Amino acid sequence: xxxxxxxxxxxxxxxxxxxxxxxxxxxxxxxxxxxxxxxxxxxxxxxxxxxxxxxxxxxxxxxxxxxxxxxxxxxxxxxxxxxxxxxxxxxxxxxxxxxxxxxxxxxxxxxxxxxxxxxxxxxxxxxxxxxxxxxxxxxxxxxxxxxxxxxxxxxxxxxxxxxxxxxxxxxxxxxxxxxxxxxxxxxxxxxxxxxxxxxxxxxxxxxxxxxxxxxxxxxxxxxxxxxxxxxxxxxxxxxxxxxxxxxxxxxxxxxxxxxxxxxxxxxxxxxxxxxxxxxxxxxxxxxxxxxxxxxxxxxxxxxxxxxxxxxxxxxxxxxxxxxxxxxxxxxxxxxxxxxxxxxxxxxxxxxxxxxxxxxxxxxxxxxxxxxxxxxxxxxxxxxxxxxxxxxxxxxxxxxxxxxxxxxxxxxxxxxxxxxxxxxxxxxxxxxxxxxxxxxxxxxxxxxxxxxxxxxxxxxxxxxxxxxxxxxxxxxxxxxxxxxxxxxxxxxxxxxxxxxxxxxxxxxxxxxxxxxxxxxxxxxxxxxxxxxxxxxxxxxxxxxxxxxxxxxxxxxxxxxxxxxxxxxxxxxxxxxxxxxxxxxxxxxxxxxxxxxxxxxxxxxxxxxxxxxxxxxxxxxxxxxxxxxxxxxxxxxxxxxxxx
Amino acid sequence: xxxxxxxxxxxxxxxxxxxxxxxxxxxxxxxxxxxxxxxxxxxxxxxxxxxxxxxxxxxxxxxxxxxxxxxxxxxxxxxxxxxxxxxxxxxxxxxxxxxxxxxxxxxxxxxxxxxxxxxxxxxxxxxxxxxxxxxxxxxxxxxxxxxxxxxxxxxxxxxxxxxxxxxxxxxxxxxxxxxxxxxxxxxxxxxxxxxxxxxxxxxxxxxxxxxxxxxxxxxxxxxxxxxxxxxxxxxxxxxxxxxxxxxxxxxxxxxxxxxxxxxxxxxxxxxxxxxxxxxxxxxxxxxxxxxxxxxxxxxxxxxxxxxxxxxxxxxxxxxxx
Numbered sequence: 009x010x011x012x013x014x015x016x017x018x019x020x021x022x023x024x025x026x027x028x029x030x031x032x033x034x035x036x037x038x039x040x041x042x043x044x045x046x047x048x049x050x051x052x053x054x055x056x057x058x059x060x061x062x063x064x065x066x067x068x069x070x071x072x073x074x075x076x077x078x079x080x081x082x083x084x085x086x087x088x089x090x091x092x093x094x095x096x097x098x099x100x101x102x103x104x105x106x107x108x109x110x111x112x113x114x115x116x117x118x119x120x121x122x123x124x125x126x127x128x129x130x131x132x133x134x135x136x137x138x139x140x141x142x143x144x145x146x147x148x149x150x151x152x153x154x155x156x157x158x159x160x161x162x163x164x165x166x167x168x169x170x171x172x173x174x175x176x177x178x179x180x181x182x183x184x185x186x187x188x189x190x191x192x193x194x195x196x197x198x199x200x201x202x203x204x205x206x207x208x209x210x211x212x213x214x215x216x217x218x219x220x221x222x223x224x225x226x227x228x229x230x231x232x233x234x235x236x237x238x239x240x241x242x243x244x245x246x247x248x249x250x251x252x253x254x255x256x257x258x259x260x261x262x263x264x265x266x267x268x269x270x271x272x273x274x275x276x277x278x279x280x281x282x283x284x285x286x287x288x289x290x291x292x293x294x295x296x297x298x299x300x301x302x303x304x305x306x307x308x309x310x311x312x313x314x315x316x317x318x319x320x321x322x323x324x325x326x327x328x329x330x331x332x333x334x335x336x337x338x339x340x341x342x343x344x345x346x347x348x349x350x351x352x353x354x355x356x357x358x359x360x361x362x363x364x365x366x367x368x369x370x371x372x373x374x375x376x377x378x379x380x381x382x383x384x385x386x387x388x389x390x391x392x393x394x395x396x397x398x399x400x401x402x403x404x405x406x407x408x409x410x411x412x413x414x415x416x417x418x419x420x421x422x423x424x425x426x427x428x429x430x431x432x433x434x435x436x437x438x439x440x441x442x443x444x445x446x447x448x449x450x451x452x453x454x455x456x457x458x459x460x461x462x463x464x465x466x467x468x469x470x471x472x473x474x475x476x477x478x479x480x481x482x483x484x485x486x487x488x489x490x491x492x493x494x495x496x497x498x499x500x501x502x503x504x505x506x507x508x509x510x511x512x513x514x515x516x517x518x519x520x521x522x523x524x525x526x527x528x529x530x531x532x533x534x535x536x537x538x539x540x541x542x543x544x545x546x547x548x549x550x551x552x553x554x555x556x557x558x559x560x561x562x563x564x565x566x567x568x569x570x571x572x573x574x575x576x577x578x579x580x581x582x583x584x585x586x587x588x589x590x591x592x593x594x595x596x597x598x599x600x601x602x603x604x605x606x607x608x609x610x611x612x613x614x615x616x617x618x619x620x621x622x623x624x625x626x627x628x629x630x631x632x633x634x635x636x637x638x639x640x641x642x643x644x645x646x647x648x649x650x
Numbered sequence: 651x652x653x654x655x656x657x658x659x660x661x662x663x664x665x666x667x668x669x670x671x672x673x674x675x676x677x678x679x680x681x682x683x684x685x686x687x688x689x690x691x692x693x694x695x696x697x698x699x700x701x702x703x704x705x706x707x708x709x710x711x712x713x714x715x716x717x718x719x720x721x722x723x724x725x726x727x728x729x730x731x732x733x734x735x736x737x738x739x740x741x742x743x744x745x746x747x748x749x750x751x752x753x754x755x756x757x758x759x760x761x762x763x764x765x766x767x768x769x770x771x772x773x774x775x776x777x778x779x780x781x782x783x784x785x786x787x788x789x790x791x792x793x794x795x796x797x798x799x800x801x802x803x804x805x806x807x808x809x810x811x812x813x814x815x816x817x818x819x820x821x822x823x824x825x826x827x828x829x830x831x832x833x834x835x836x837x838x839x840x841x842x843x844x845x846x847x848x849x850x851x852x853x854x855x856x857x858x859x860x861x862x863x864x865x866x867x868x869x870x871x872x873x874x875x876x877x878x879x880x881x882x883x884x885x886x887x888x889x890x891x892x893x894x895x896x897x898x899x900x901x902x903x904x905x906x907x908x909x910x911x912x913x914x915x916x917x918x919x920x921x922x923x924x925x926x927x928x929x930x931x932x933x934x935x936x937x938x939x940x941x942x943x944x945x946x947x948x949x950x951x952x953x954x955x956x957x958x959x960x961x962x963x964x965x966x967x968x969x970x971x
Binding site for chain 2: 482483484486488629632633635636640641642643
């Protein structure tokens with residue numbers, strides 16, 4: 009097999025690759041992450057690279073302009089390497105795995121967790137300390153009586169006997185590795201040891217036996233594994249204090265931006281393993297940084313709790329997700345037994361435990377269960393709605409009597425994928441705009457107030473709302489005006505310039521096109537119609553919903569008026585909306601810290617009724633009616649004075 | 651024993667659209683026609699007012715039609731090259747009270763007439779006949795955007811019904827018709843949501859809802875007629891329940907749909923069991939029209955004079971109930 013050298017710039021990374029390998033695949037091997045929303049199908053046009061020298065063969069496609077072809081721009085997923093090659097990866101085509109800055113993090117975690125350090129005083133009305141403190145793993149100091157001729161019970165039974173003096177645990181387990189080292193360890197430590205007890209479903213396991221007193225340092229982790237973003241927290245299990253929080257992008261994004269493309273990719277050769285490795289690599293890197301920053305020994309991290317949608321949980325555990333996608337949509341497991349973290353390649357204490365928040369169905373996963381738990385929706389007297397605005401928009405409706413949930417395949421448009429200048433909510437993303445109603449000139453606000461690099465979800469919502477208000481677009485999302493320096497005609501309809509390249513940190517003008525608006529319209533319609541259908545399914549009306557919890561990384565900087573103006577959220581009194589930020593991470597943390605919350609999560613996952621929207625004949629009708637700004641039925645939006 | 655009818659009380663009402671301006675209204679038409687105004691589901695005369703009868707417009711083209719079957723060619727064929735005479739014949743011989751002219755000659759494949767030529771033609775037509783006019787474009791979006799505003803201006807003051815506006819091409823037409831005081835046809839593809847959305851978009855352009863006539867798009871008998879029927883019924887139920895955005899009268903292109911189906915065109919040699927083709931097409935047009943009257947059609951655009959005569963008689967009888 010012929011081999012070639014490929015060098016990626018500006019990273020200046022060179023690897024050897026086989027003939028016929030795609031540039032995208034070589035880049036992943038080299039550790040250069042290229043955007044690939046469609047997962048290598050050659051349709052999204054995000055993986056553009058410049059071939060500086062060498063020989064490549066590409067397939068025809070419509071994503072490149074003539075001018076780009078002249079500049080030797082290629083789609084890395086459709087282009088194979090046939091000689092030593094030098095490749096420049098422009099910044100637009102890069103997936104950024106840099107951790108979010110503290111400011112970005114604050115934005116994402118606003119609501120429940122304004123600041124990691126402020127965990128003791130969370131936002132009022134939410135996540136009060138309602139669960140009994142009893143973490144997944146607890147440490148106990150034991151002073152064992154030395155054996156004698158009269159007290160000649162075995163070392164292990166001696167250990168059990170002492171544990172039972174503290175807690176009434178009829179059934180206990182211990183791994184062989186612990187038993188093998190037990191006799192020496194007990195004697196070396198003069199019979200003073202610390203045992204770590206882990207709850208493994210309904211039994212208790214002696215996870216660790218350590219010499220002396222280590223009870224002061226017992227740490228755990230909780231993670232929200234999102235399709236787009238992964239967030240994690242390091243928690244002191246003794247004090248419940250959150251020591252640090254991190255969020256980063258899910259590396260799986262290079263295999264497709266939604267769960268369906270990833271499930272399809274999992275069927276490819278080594279596909280499942282690559283997806284599994286991407287998520288565990290991301291998490292292990294975050295864990296490494298968290299423990300280093302807090303000067304902690306990895307061995308003191310004894311457990312980890314993960315909340316994710318059903319597909320993300322399958323991929324984390326390296327379990328085949330194929331049948332999630334095929335009718336009648338059956339996941340391998342909704343309730344995952346607690347396992348050893350090492351079995352899922354997560355590096356904490358080698359004998360540490362990993363637990364997943366139980367899911368409801370194929371498309372309503374543990375992240376929703378966690379969200380229902382942390383928002384407190386399950387104990388509301390009044391009817392409440394939880395809307396998680398993410399790539400899979402999950403919606404739960406209910407109160408203390410009942411909960412029904414559905415998933416809207418909203419798509420990643422609000423997370424910046426599938427739209428021409430979209431980006432995730434990070435530095436340089438336009439998140440708010442002000443359009444002058446006469447001159448159509450624009451003032452914008454970016455995250456971290458740097459030069460604009462693109463537009464994030466909340467930015468798109470605000471832009472569309474402003475364009476509607478100023479009459480730049482009609483209610484169908486088509487650009488009405490023609491003669492203006494910001495309006496241009498392109499192959500796929502008109503586009504409107506939000507920021508010219510001279511004022512931006514991008515090589516092209518930052519625009520919103522009619523095609524983008526169409527895409528965002530479908531996304532908002534999916535979320536609104538799923539919410540409307542859930543409410544209608546219970547023979548209720550939005551007006552009877554007293555509280556609406558808005559969750560998701562993107563919901564943190566959302567202008568509620570704009571979200572209503574475009575018809576993403578129902579037109580209710582603004583005081584009924586409550587931002588709760590990342591409700592999935594919050595729920596995972598509660599479950600990590602309390603066995604009571606664990607039991608509740610199990611109960612909730614069984615209690616939540618799943619509504620499959622695609623089999624409801626009314627869904628298509630609701631969806632079609634929502635494909636308008638704000639809605640075909642204007643009476644549903646009385647406050648907008650249309 | 652006396653029986654009380656269970657009557658539905660509706661809060662909404664279909665808007666009334668007037669087509670044609672008489673001299674008193676500032677135009678040159680001998681009469682005008684009114685459509686819509688219902689306060690009840692179709693033909694439930696006891697339930698609420700149904701002030702206007704269903705109207706029929708004769709369909710004529712300004713270019714020779716290439717796909718009309720022999721039964722129609724026999725009647726109109728000699729006028730194909732002279733649309734003005736065709737129009738006069740409909741009015742004088744067949745007593746048409748309304749004409750629907752399709753400006754097919756503007757189509758790139760049918761002569762590619764300019765906006766100016768079509769505007770001139772409309773002026774001549776208005777002089778030649780004194781009945782209210784419905785004016786339809788050639789079906790080519792970019793061409794219609796040019797010819798229809800020109801014809802709208804040429805017919806200013808005559809209060810025509812002009813179309814069709816579709817969701818992705820309504821702005822130019824709505825703006826022109828609004829300036830010249832005409833009514834507009836809003837066409838949606840058998841979809842109640844798009845019908846509503848288009849009405850909202852058009853009224854946002856400044857043309858009031860009361861000037862809109864909905865073309866819900868229909869299929870002929872055996873070709874999706876029941877689908878069109880249910881969409882029209884749903885729109886009517888919403889309108890009568892108070893939704894103004896869909897409370898417009900319906901125009902249905904019966905002739906166009908009926909005469910293109912195999913059952914109307916095929917000759918008896920091909921399908922002996924089907925009977926004479928000389929009757930079949932006419933029957934097909936009649937049956938499609940009657941079903942649509944039951945669905946709530948307010949204005950029917952039809953082709954065959956005999957079918958139109960029968961339907962006119964049917965409407966008269968219906969309103970005597």
